[in-house]
Amino acid sequence: MTSPERVPAIDGWFTTSEPYTLIGARCTACGTYVFPPRSGACPNPDCDSMELEPTPLSRRGRVWSYTENHYAPPPPYVAADPFEPYALAAVQLEAEGLVILGQVARGVMAADLAIGMEVEVDLQVLHRDAEGVDHWIWTWAPVASETKA
Amino acid sequence: MTSERDLVVLGVGMHPWGKWGRNFVEYGLVAARAALADAGLAWRDIEFVAGADTIRNGYPGFVAGSTFAQALGWTGAQISSSYAACASGAQGVQSARAQILAGFADVALVIGADTTPKGFFAPVGGERKEDPDWQRFHLLGATNPAFFALNARRRIDVFGDTPDDFAMVKVKNSRAGVANPYARFRKEFTLEDFAGSPIVSDPLRLLDICATSDGAAAAIICTPEYARARLGTLEGTVRIRAVANTTPTYPQIRLELPDIATDSDAVVAAPALGFKDSIAHNAYEQAGLGPEDLSCAEVYDLSTALELDWYENLGLCAEGEGASLVRDGTTALGGRLPVNPSGGLSSFGEAIPAQAIAQLCELTWQLRGQAEGHQVENATVGLAINQGLFGHGSCTILSR
The missing domain is CATH 3.40.47.10 (Thiolase/Chalcone synthase)
Incomplete structure (x- = not known):
């Protein structure tokens, strides 16, 4: 499954080969975390550091909340035609103290999710462009033992 | 207990909400004139115009204070334009209130209007990967x-x-x-x-889920002293x-x-x-x-x-x-x-x-x-x- 040629839908937010992780940023002075990753000023008002460095985030977290889109989002989302409903989950990463939103692995719907459920980072194709190139995105996928079904 | 710092809402006015797709300035004028009539003021009485901006109607929307002032007819009034998404109108009120409390004006018009497209709110166009x-x-x-x-x-x-x-x-x-x-x-x-x-x-x-609509609202706010002079009393004022x-x-x-x-x-x-x-x-x-x-x-x-x-x-x-x-x-x-x-x-x-x-x-x-x-x-x-x-x-x- 691993393919180093995978083109991410956005650069630098996640690894494109296993183990899949999100990439955040961490302040070199106070240690606070940021996602999405960026450079520049630390968001902590009591820290004047200008150094945030990229850091892999925990692969697993717990569902804070979730929903399921029943209508195609407007552009710049590239929606499949016909549109297939899909789920989104906001997931809490305990060590980093972050809640991060993501698409849920295709085929896993709201009815399959619950607040507190353990999920982990995986990748799937977000869309295929006009040149036939697949653009990949991170997803939250239920950890095998946690699936309701 | 109210104080002299508690400004008076002298007049308010609205254009009904709907979905007609007409120019937002048109709605704004209706609201402004309704607020002026409610306050018993003429447009020339307004010393400060605080516009709440819209990002969906081109440049006139970005400088709403100026757009409405021009539509009502330039009078040389002081001006501000504010964008704060859903809080833009409140930002306009804050701007007018601060200007009045600082002593730079006695009476101000706060105004906001919008025309909205159908469906989900989408971001403004262009590929802006940092946004x-x-x-x-x-x-x-x-x-x-x-x-x-x-x-x-x-x-x-x-x-x-x-x-x-x-x-x-x-x-x-x-x-x-x-x-x-x-x-x-x-x-x-x-x-x-x-x-x-x-x-x-x-x-x-x-x-x-709430829809997106066209509409306009305006309010005229002033110092208690100004209201007292116009109304003879502050009794019953907001x-x-x-x-x-x-x-x-x-x-x-x-x-x-x-x-x-x-x-x-x-x-x-x-x-x-x-x-x-x-x-x-x-x-x-x-x-x-x-x-x-x-x-x-x-x-x-x-x-x-x-x-x-x-x-x-x-x-x-x-x-x-x-x-x-x-x-x-x-x-x-x-x-x-x-x-x-x-x-x-x-x-x-x-x-x-x-x-x-x-x-x-x-x-x-x-x-x-x-x-x-x-x-x-x-x-x-x-x-x-x-x-x-x-x-x-x-x-x-x-x-x-």
Whole structure:
């Protein structure tokens, strides 16, 4: 499954080969975390550091909340035609103290999710462009033992 | 007790909300002239114009203060234009209030108007990979209703709310909105109507989510001295007790539209008062009033479930107990503390830069006893609250 040629839908937010992780940023002075990753000023008002460095985030977290889109989002989302409903989950990463939103692995719907459920980072194709190139995105996928079904 | 610092709302006016696609300036002029007539002022009397901007109508929308001043006819008035997403109107009020309290003007016009496209709110065009708004749409398809739904799901799974509780908010607000001549949707909905309403973002149905609308609202505010000179008395006037525009305190640990992630609380502990609680808290502090003093409130019901959050953020009940206030009729017209007696966004749809000013118009009519058909009996204190993107909280308290 691993393919180093995978083109991410956005650069630098996640690894494109296993183990899949999100990439955040961490302040070199106070240690606070940021996602999405960026450079520049630390968001902590009591820290004047200008150094945030990229850091892999925990692969697993717990569902804070979730929903399921029943209508195609407007552009710049590239929606499949016909549109297939899909789920989104906001997931809490305990060590980093972050809640991060993501698409849920295709085929896993709201009815399959619950607040507190353990999920982990995986990748799937977000869309295929006009040149036939697949653009990949991170997803939250239920950890095998946690699936309701 | 009011003070000389509590400015007077001398006049208010609105253009009805709807969906016509006409130039937003046209709506704004109707609202401005209605507010001037209500105040008994001529346009030339206005010393300061505070425009609330719209980003969806080209350059004239970006400099709304100037656009409306020109449309009404240049008079050399002082000016400001503000954009703060849903809080733009409140930002206009703050701008006018600060200018007056600083002594640079005695009387000001605050004005906002919008024309909106159909369907989901989409980000403005272009490939802007650094823009969180572009990111959340392109990478996730995280629409505004999706964010409302994440919040609603928390209410169901954590607090035990039901979809019927959410529907009851719409039923309540639609009942109030029927009597409001400025509301766009003047139809009474029932719980039965929800069964046929399609799910947009689970668990929210189309009827749970506010539409986008065209509309305009304007208010004229002035010093007590100015009002006294015009009216002969301050008796019965509506006073501005608080305008609190508030940012979150780091770390903001509640996932809020349009962010893909929260701040981190791994190193810095979350503040005792969450962001939305702090918006109301700051306004209460400024006014020297509390939730027990309120006669009515206008809250930003972008979704039905969100209205229940506001009950808790306003301190009307403890966290998690919001649904009980709609179940027992407390927040309905005729209840102990009517919320959204205007019909709310559920009856209006949102006309972004005009909406916070429209809240002010409604409270003014309520406090004057002029909200025919949807009047809160003996209203003496009213609060309006909303939240713009990226942490632009706003809360206004009026009293008579």
